[in-house]
Amino acid sequence: MREEIAAAAAGDDAALTALVRSYHARLLRHGQRVCRDPDDADDAVQEAFVRLAVRPDVVRHPAALSWLMTVVRHACARLLRPLARRSRVFGAILEEIEAPSPKADEALARFEMIRTVHTAIAALPARSREIVILRDLEGLSGEETCAALGIDLAAMKSRLHRARAELRAELARTSDRAG
Numbered sequence: 001m002r003e004e005i006a007a008a009a010a011g012d013d014a015a016l017t018a019l020v021r022s023y024h025a026r027l028l029r030h031g032q033r034v035c036r037d038p039d040d041a042d043d044a045v046q047e048a049f050v051r052l053a054v055r056p057d058v059v060r061h062p063a064a065l066s067w068l069m070t071v072v073r074h075a076c077a078r079l080l081r082p083l084a085r086r087s088r089v090f091g092a093i094l095e096e097i098e099a100p101s102p103k104a105d106e107a108l109a110r111f112e113m114i115r116t117v118h119t120a121i122a123a124l125p126a127r128s129r130e131i132v133i134l135r136d137l138e139g140l141s142g143e144e145t146c147a148a149l150g151i152d153l154a155a156m157k158s159r160l161h162r163a164r165a166e167l168r169a170e171l172a173r174t175s176d177r178a179g
Contacts, residue, residue, distance in 0.1 A: 020049050023068060030069050030138055035076035044075035066134070066148040120170040128163035135160055 007015030031041030048071040134140045146156045
């Protein structure tokens with residue numbers, strides 16, 4: 001992998017293609033979670049790789065995956081802005097629809113739980129949020145998380161433990177406010 005990164009940074013198109021193949025599936029999953037639309041996620045991932053191709057300094061950096069995920073996240077946010085404006089308009093229309101069926105109630109409860117967890121994650125400090133997303137949402141291994149963040153395994157474990165404790169505390173605060 002290090003040879004591919006070095007070759008891609010030097011301008012080798014075949015190495016850059018191999019790098020894209022290595023990260024594409026993971027970035028696409030990340031994009032689909034953030035964008036919630038497969039086409040937008042695909043566009044965001046493509047944008048990330050286009051930016052990577054013109055940034056050989058990033059290719060060499062041990063946190064290249066984290067950088068790519070950040071580019072995908074920002075691209076998704078930019079793509080979602082018009083949708084957020086439309087959803088407010090549709091919100092008034094949705095209030096007129098009949099009460100949901102029991103299956104819809106279960107889906108709504110699940111959606112609310114997921115939204116609560118995502119809101120709690122978003123409320124975490126950036127360092128904690130980043131490690132929770134990489135490790136628990138993206139499913140990166142310990143070594144991959146260390147490489148993405150540029151830290152050693154002991155620091156990653158310590159930071160992850162603190163971040164999970166902060167997340168539990170934030171969820172408890174959210175639960176107290178709702179209850």
